[in-house]
Amino acid sequence: MAGQPRGWRIDRVAAVVGAVVGVLGLPLRVVVTHLYADVLPPALILACLLYLLATRRTRPDAGLPTLPTVVLRLLPAAVFLALAAVVVLTTYYGRRTAPVLLLSGGVGTLVLIQILFARREDLRPVAVLVQLLALAAVVRLAALTTTAGVIGVDIWTHVELARAVHDAGTLDAMLEFPSRAQKYYTAPLYHLLVVTTSILARVPIRVALYLSLGVAMVFVPLVIYTTARLFIGPRWALAAAALYAISDQAVRWSLVLIPNSLSLVGFLVGLYLLVRIMMSRTPRDVVLLSVVIGANPLIHQVGAFVMFVFLASAVAVQLLLAADVPYRSDAMHDSTGVLLFQTGMMTFVWSITPYRGGRFLGVVSAQFAGRLRGSLGLFTLQERPTDAAAAEAAAGASGLIDTLVAYIDVSGFVLVVCVGILGSLYVLNGARASHATLTFVLSSVAMGTFALVIPLFGVDMFLPGRWFAFLYAPMAVLGVLGLAYLATSAHPRVATVCLLVVVVVFPATMLVAGDATRDAPPFSEHQLRFGYTESEVAGVHTVGAIVSADDPVWTDSPYATVFRRTDSHLAVQAAVTEDGRVAENRVVHRGYQTDGAPLFVRNGTVAVRRVGPRGACADRDVLYANGDVTLCVES
Template sequence: MKKENNDSNKESIPEKIKENLDLITASGGVLLGIFIIYMSLAFEIHQQDIGGTILIASLLYLLLRKRLLKSSESFDFKPTRKFVYINNIVFFLALSLSVWLIYTTLYSRSLFYFILVAVACASIALEILYSNSKKWDGWDLIKILLIGITLYGGIYYEFPGDIVGVDTRLHNPITQQTIEYGHIIPGQPYSSFPIFHILAAQTSILTSMNVYDSIFSSITFLVAFSTIFIFLLGQKLINTKAGLLAALMFVFGDYVIAFSLAIPMSLGFVFFAIILYLFIASDPKPVLRRIAAFFLYIVLILTHTIAAFALLVTAISLLVWKNINKYINNLSVNKFTIFLGTAIIFSVILLSYWMFAFECPTCSSFFDYSMNALYSGLTKYSIYSGNEELATVQEKVSNYVATNYIEYILDHLGYLIFLGIGIIGTYIWIKSKDEFKVPLSYTMILLFAFIYGFSLVGITAIIPTRWFIFTYVPFALVSAYGLFKLINLINKRFAIMFFLITIFLISFFMITSTISNNDSMLYHNEHTSLCAYKQSQLWGISTINKLFNGSYGSISPYIQGHVDPAILSVNYNFSKDKDKMYVIRKDAFIYPRLWTTMLERAGAGATPYILDEEFKKRVELNSNEIYDDGEIWGYVIKYQ
């Protein structure tokens, strides 16, 4: 008898773990939140907001668990026809006014612009609640696409005659040269990863558009268009309304806006979203899905390294958690198009090409470069190296929080709300025995661990800030799911108001964040960097180049303003730069327009500087001013 009881107890323990996996994970979230807060206070990591959000969301789930699990994952209400007309008028009026503001105001976007875009987003969210037909679904998707094009295009075309960003400025001339030569130039940057430039060049040739417009049409537009696959994923995993809301929440995501600028990684993300959908989509011909996914992965490898590696990590994680979920819940997982062979083939192809890419007599392969960067991060800049200068996730963990915490919170409020709701949705998904939801949830947690974990120990070789856009794909799904679950706990009359306020706040603070908004900062201007020139500044630099035939000194007007940190020292000897030209933007004394000339370690951004009046006095004492147009100063260093 005792033996039978012992056997039943042994059998009940695994069953209890399976039934309470969400509780275990949420309890771990509480402990993680407390740990992050402690580490932030003890070592000045400045992640109290992240730890607090995890802690609060985990506690809320533990308190509301039973009600959340029983609540509906959708929401319906039937408005009057007049209400529907008014809502559509509000959307198009807000969107039209926002476009008009961009068109009539160069080089900046006003606070009113951001409010209008947030109102348009809230209007779409409201329409999602009462849309109950395929006709409305298509209409909502078109509106979401318009929001994306407005946000991404507004930044792209905000500086007529110039290119916003650093990497974008590099890819424009490469595309132009590709058109002129008719082929990819060997040995040129990205010659081993040419898909971006080939696609942009083809678009330019076929449409007769200039390079600048063709890059936007072939790349940035596709980033906005990729929200359709977010919708399809949400529709497959949850329902149509949740899919639409996930697409909306994704399109105004801070890092989505930041990486909507036309760079190879942005195009790589488009392929990432399509392949992830192919892994999950139901299809009567799964073989065709696998062939399409395999072909797109080859294209992805030839597009960008981080995007390809992010997909490989995602595929391996989904494979592992698919099998764990299958074992725990005794599921048949025939619909999940990820097998051991898929992960092995993807890994072999990726590593093989990385060993070949960039291989030339004067440089190592990309694989060697990556391994060296990782080794350097471990031995020189991680906590294991004894180096006190530890890397952080630059936009989420920053020193400025120590001086102005309120502005820091406002800057990250949209992300924090998004994160908190998503955490609640994730716990609910983990409780599910669904073939797809559990593996996706734990894969998403793994991606966040890559972002924050590597950075907190000082390893930035994986460039963690670029992983957010990939993580936002599943996270937008769980956030939309979590929000629907939450509003169903509230009285219907107040639920709609809570829903609209939440979407308005997330969208407003996401699009005004310094991550996605470097041109019209609402918070701590001294901690953002604008990588673009006004037309008058470009004319000034062009004029100086015509007037001066010599070389430039320690400050030069290239992609970003570059500065040798040594020149900022009061003991700097200007005679080293005699007869050289210093070209200085006047706003470099207000904003961080100057950066160190070299990266101090792989994957880490150079340090920004703001000049002061003391520096200007020292330059004027040691130079002759030859140019001043109100935007640009030109100084030639004198003989000492």
């Protein structure tokens, strides 16, 4: 243990303070027009009250309800039967429909039931892991294989970068791209992985991406499981793996396969190795962690910085424990050298990285200073920081359904926060505190600050939406520590209700959230779609071939980004008048603009605005049409 109690219960004090802060934060929604201001204070209050309730009870005589052995033996068959149905339905419809997503959530519930409500002698960790990996594979690969092209925005640029490196046989091909993409010249591991897979497997770049990084993302839950096993037994380690595997952010970066996804894999492996070093330092673990840390800046800048924040948290906890604040410390393994190596490697790589006419470190430092000087104050962010595009969509939406969808999108995250706070309070007890667990607590606070707090000051250059997948890892481990404590210390009825909420609500809401369904969102009029049909992809290339390069076209976002990032043609986000007409003279219309959630400029702001064929092509000649995409020009 890293610390022992000094005669007072810091965990109970923290729970009381947290509950008070949550109550004081309830009026925050008046000041901040931000959905998280509505849901996070109640989550904080609930977690603190549950913990205080558990600490006031002695260990209950009655345990949690368990399922009969015969039922547990049938559940794996039900899981694989349901997964087969998911595959069949996805193939039949050509995309993941709402019933498919709900069925996938039902499979997640069946897996969690086996984990949380099986008797110890009936729990089979290997069998559960196989089911969990099968669910992860079906959810991810079903989306990837039924989407034309790729899913996302930045990924189109990365596919083109990888293709250019493949064709030219040198990284110098990256320097021919716009200055913003040139930063990957010194962070090429993602592109080299895809190119190498393409060459060895003799497959196209897109298929190589899915065979390499796409498959690797399926096995990420195994890393979470092995990390959690360092803290707790198999049952709750399985729960941590399940919570992470079916979380919206884990699914998101398994669909949008960009360098951030690969850096997430590196971060999780580094997390596991660092915990091992904290608990029992061995030369092998130090060498492996050094390799991971050295590779991170060569993958992606955000992932490297997140790793830096986690290592800095580890060193900060180490210094506090060494000073006997707030616990008396036992022997610890020093993490300072690892942090210094990470800092040096990151600084060196960033100082030679070309970026927007300068070097990445200098340009970003100047931008950060400028953002701080130009910030007008607190609470400048008006919507969800997890997705700028979704924020724009929410800005133009109203009504009961829009509100319901917005709460569905964040409910899974709220559950993660709630159980994460519960686990954080649990490890704050001096008898349970350790260097590793306290590092998880501090790093969660630090990453949450970058993801949620700093954007409120108008500083979004840290790409806050990409932090959540990293944040979920320590939160999942802390969360199962909290749930385990609740299951053994709270009243059995209270614990059972809490676990049932996790079992039923978490999979259903996470797998239908907008971030987990970027290929084909179930609420198509309220959630942005970043996957494209065959007709839409064909339209991009055909329009680029028949329109003069000097003449831009206007269309919705995010469709316009595909034109630009594939270098097919210059496309601009169109403006829509009050009567629903597109104002520009060369318009690309697609069916999604009629019944989806396209983003247009209206009255100087970006908002969801549906435009029918008449609004786009009235009084214009049709130059090209393929049944879904139409190019209209003024005569």
